[in-house]
Amino acid sequence: PVAKVTDGERYTIVHDYLGTPTQAYDSKGELVWEMLLDVYGRVAECHGNRTLVPFRYQGQYEDEDTGLYYNRFRYYDPNAGSYLSQDPIKLKGGGRLYGYVRDLNISIDLFGLDREHIIFLSDGGGVIPPQTMSTTNPHGIFTVDATGSYYDDRKALANVAGIDDPGKNWRAHHIDYDPKTNTMRMQFVHQDYHSYSHVGGADDFYKNTGFKYGSDEAVAEAAKRNEAKIKASCS
Known part of the structure; x- marks a missing residue:
């Protein structure tokens, strides 16, 4: 979201590079809300009314009563860093049915020693008969x-x-x-x-x-x- 209108007041919402809401300003241009999340989406810092902007990381909507984040098909617990229900697509989404995100550090091959499966492409010619x-x-x-x-x-x-x-x-x-x-x-x-x-x-x-x-x-x-x-x- 980029804006919010409630009780006759208009708010402008500012996002970071991930699309996560970080600040909200009223119609006078004054900062009225600011939030910082940790890597699991847990609220690390909040200034202003926490519920003014209920959106957390993209696709997450905080339930005020439970503190859980709603992701359309299931709820996520930011304190546990895990979903409370299984992935609706089951194992097609990976082996961790309750997992949040995969560790991107395993995608890094610092020394170039991790060999991968290869499909050779015909682009450029001379590769495939x-x-x-x-x-x-x-x-x-x-x-x-x-x-x-x-x-x-x-x-x-x-x-x-x-x-x-x-x-x-x-x-x-x-x-x-x-x-x-x-x-x-x-x-x-x-x-x-x-x-x-x-x-x-x-x-x-x-x-x-x-x-x-x-x-x-x-x-x-x-x-x-x-x-x-x-x-x-x-x-």
Whole structure:
């Protein structure tokens, strides 16, 4: 809100860079309300009538009787730094059903050592073989049944892409692995780009099964999972 009209008086509301109300001035230009919140939205300082501006962090409306903040679908307790009811979208919102916000510090990689899953993009050319690209699949991404074998996965990728093997200059990149379906998202990527440090589906498979991709154990485990999937689809 940028203004408030009540009991015949008009107030102008000032916000900080986050959009949080911090001050209110009356029609004479005098400061009549000022508030400072801590990182969890708890009121750290308040000058003037606390209820004059009931809005706290964006989307939060303070309930005068309970001191809780209403967020349309549920209530938030600023003293606990947590919601009192579960996220209405359940686990789609993350693993913390009552959590407030995620820790942004974990998004910082000061030393550049935290490898991430990579989807290689076709922008600029020379990254993805053109014969795997289309208007509906511009980056040549396909899903195959995981076999536990780099060689067999490569053959499966070429087959589902409808092409011959593109040759030794192209690597079969495992983007990520879905343990529920035992499938890999994959794409052919030029070896010059694939050499950059990253993690992918092979690492996911190892973390999920304990078997290093390309080993006999990984091949056996993948075959077992594929067989179970076939049986489940026939039942």
